[in-house]
Amino acid sequence: MNTPGARRNSGAVWKRAGAATLLCLAAAFATASVPASATGPAQPVQPQRPVVVVDCSGEPQVRPDDYVLACGDGNNRLVDLKWNHWGAQTATARGIDMVNDCEPNCAGGTFHSYPVEVTLSRPEAWDARPDTHRFTTIRLVYPHSVPTPMPHDVTYKIAF
Structure with missing residues (x-):
């Protein structure tokens, strides 16, 4: 059924879906753009020399x-x-x-x-x-x- 009320509700659903998608994209972008220094210093793996x-x-x-x-x-x-x-x-x-x-x-x-x-x-x-x-x-x-x-x-x- 294609009634004016149904069209209004489907528009609201699309707006909510679009807003949710935008929120997810924003969260993904924010996470990806966090500098490495914010997660702590990277510890290089150095081989230990044996005692001689x-x-x-x-x-x-x-x-x-x-x-x-x-x-x-x-x-x-x-x-x-x-x-x-x-x-x-x-x-x-x-x-x-x-x-x-x-x-x-x-x-x-x-x-x-x-x-x-x-x-x-x-x-x-x-x-x-x-x-x-x-x-x-x-x-x-x-x-x-x-x-x-x-x-x-x-x-x-x-x-x-």
């Missing part, structure tokens, strides 16, 4: 296969290191400590092998590379025999 252990040459190492403990003469060296953990606070490995008995002297001495458990810890900022942290202590635990005169459990500060 510094070797005798002053070079950073991550999970080294071997590590010289006696930098002056090389008479004490960790070899065959198998790292089972390398984290932000500690790193742990098992390996062999090769120690020269220096009998009758270090040049004529014999290297002996001792199974050892190694823990690196106490990371600190590295002055030489400010964006890098380095482990500053090394703990050696000998589960079996021990190099003379070492205790079964010893911790050293890594000085370089």
Whole structure:
């Protein structure tokens, strides 16, 4: 039926529908035009550098296969290191400590092998590379025999 009253009502319906559409468009536009800074600062995702252990040459190492403990003469060296953990606070490995008995002297001495458990810890900022942290202590635990005169459990500060 096409009566004047029906036409008036259909016009009102179209006006309400148009107003609702305009409101939705305005809301969408307002949301889309909010500056990114209004939602909080964006945090860039930066890969974290692993903590390193510094070797005798002053070079950073991550999970080294071997590590010289006696930098002056090389008479004490960790070899065959198998790292089972390398984290932000500690790193742990098992390996062999090769120690020269220096009998009758270090040049004529014999290297002996001792199974050892190694823990690196106490990371600190590295002055030489400010964006890098380095482990500053090394703990050696000998589960079996021990190099003379070492205790079964010893911790050293890594000085370089």
